[in-house]
Amino acid sequence: MKSIDVELGKSNMLPLIASQQFYASWKVFIRELLLNAMDACNVRQALEWSWGTEFLEMEQASQMRDVRAIYEPRIDITYSSDTRLFTIEDNGIGINEYDLEHFIAQIGASYYTSTDFFNQQLKYEPYANYGIGLCSCFTVSKAVLIESKKDKVINTAWNISNPQDTAPVMAKWFGESGQIEYVISQKKTPGTRISIPVKPSYAPYIDLDFIVETIKHYMLTLPIPVNIRCDTKEVCLSQPKAKWNYPMNELVGMNIIRVDNSLLEGYVAIYHPKHKGYFHKSTLYQQGVLVSDATDILGLAPSWIDNFSYQLNIKKRFLNISISRDGAAFDEKLIELRQYIGQIIIDAFGQSPLTLGQYLSDGRKRAGKQSCTGACIYKGARGRGPGEDSNKRLYRAENKDSFHAEGTFCPL
Numbered sequence: 095m096k097s098i099d100v101e102l103g104k105s106n107m108l109p110l111i112a113s114q115q116f117y118a119s120w121k122v123f124i125r126e127l128l129l130n131a132m133d134a135c136n137v138r139q140a141l142e143w144s145w146g147t148e149f150l151e152m153e154q155a156s157q158m159r160d161v162r163a164i165y166e167p168r169i170d171i172t173y174s175s176d177t178r179l180f181t182i183e184d185n186g187i188g189i190n191e192y193d194l195e196h197f198i199a200q201i202g203a204s205y206y207t208s209t210d211f212f213n214q215q216l217k218y219e220p221y222a223n224y225g226i227g228l229c230s231c232f233t234v235s236k237a238v239l240i241e242s243k244k245d246k247v248i249n250t251a252w253n254i255s256n257p258q259d260t261a262p263v264m265a266k267w268f269g270e271s272g273q274i275e276y277v278i279s280q281k282k283t284p285g286t287r288i289s290i291p292v293k294p295s296y297a298p299y300i301d302l303d304f305i306v307e308t309i310k311h312y313m314l315t316l317p318i319p320v321n322i323r324c325d326t327k328e329v330c331l332s333q334p335k336a337k338w339n340y341p342m343n344e345l346v347g348m349n350i351i352r353v354d355n356s357l358l359e360g361y362v363a364i365y366h367p368k369h370k371g372y373f374h375k376s377t378l379y380q381q382g383v384l385v386s387d388a389t390d391i392l393g394l395a396p397s398w399i400d401n402f403s404y405q406l407n408i409k410k411r412f413l414n415i416s417i418s419r420d421g422a423a424f425d426e427k428l429i430e431l432r433q434y435i436g437q438i439i440i441d442a443f444g445q446s447p448l449t450l451g452q453y454l455s456d457g458r459k460r461a462g463k464q465s466c467t468g469a470c471i472y473k474g475a476r477g478r479g480p481g482e483d484s485n486k487r488l489y490r491a492e493n494k495d496s497f498h499a500e501g502t503f504c505p506l
Contacts, residue, residue, distance in 0.1 A: 112232030126227035134186025135167035185285040232269040235290035245284035315382030360406040379407040
């Protein structure tokens with residue numbers, strides 16, 4: 095028997111990833127750079143607050159007669175229409191020569207899925223996962239310039255066993271050649287600065303409004319202030335918590351179900367067809383980052399509801415986000431979320447189940463036709479949630495992912 099080793103062609107991978115064949119839009123480079131900066135700041139902040147760090151810092155401070163200032167994360171974005179240079183700078187944890195070789199230069203190798211990150215045991219769920227976000231810059235540029243300095247906190251946290259080099263580095267990554275050249279930098283302050291010379295074909299579209307609207311499109315929350323300067327104009331964006339514009343709930347035939355629990359926040363709307371104009375397209379976020387605003391793609395709307403809309407944010411890592419961040423994997427997690435949303439609707443109508451009839455997609459099943467078709471299995475006590483009485487025991491459909499309360503019409 096003969097065998098052949100399967101290899102990935104280096105010359106083909108980067109042009110494929112850094113293209114609109116992979117990403118839905120060229121403007122995703124702003125999202126990817128911003129998420130990288132936020133991760134860097136959050137990791138530094140988590141290390142600053144890790145157990146024991148403050149005592150080591152106090153010991154150093156007593157020797158140096160200098161108290162370390164309280165860390166305040168910061169992200170700055172600048173763009174010059176004259177030079178076509180787009181720059182994002184953070185004061186996060188920074189990178190060193192080791193990071194360049196093992197993570198930046200290795201497409202698909204993410205620091206946030208490495209043993210290096212795991213061993214730090216930080217209570218932080220990063221945005222990054224696949225190690226390809228920086229490649230998005232090559233959709234609009236031929237080169238990426240990186241200058242960074244690792245912060246010393248990487249060596250003072252209590253659980254650090256292998257001290258890291260904090261010498262600053264400067265690197266140039268040329269997309270066409272696939273090479274990264276780097277030297278020791280003179281950067282004095284911790285953090286990372288990434289600059290990209292924008293191709294002439296994209297430069298006319300980039301201005302302050304474009305950058306602001308792009309960030310607002312992708313980001314529901316901005317826990318770290320983002321200062322944006324474009325030529326002579328500047329603005330600061332900050333949104334620590336999700337802000338929801340709840341539609342009116344006073345109209346007959348419109349029900350807005352507000353959601354705020356350990357997994358989800360936002361709202362689910364069920365309404366009469368005549369009220370459809372009150373609702374924008376549904377959007378789903380995870381960790382405050384847009385997953386999808388294409389209502390029909392994820393299939394979260396229960397099949398037994400006629401008119402349905404939602405604005406939801408998954409507070410933590412739950413769905414398996416696609417590599418290009420343009421959706422989610424169609425797996426058991428998406429099914430679980432679909433069922434979870436269906437349960438939220440059932441619970442909301444638990445007090446007055448008959449009112450659900452006007453929203454069902456099958457016009458033959460309205461209030462008064464409350465008999466089950468026989469396709470459901472009675473879940474008994476196992477279907478009862480904490481604090482639920484016997485009238486809210488649940489049934490599960492054998493042939494659909496739907497639920498209904500005992501004594502009400504079956505949505506099948």
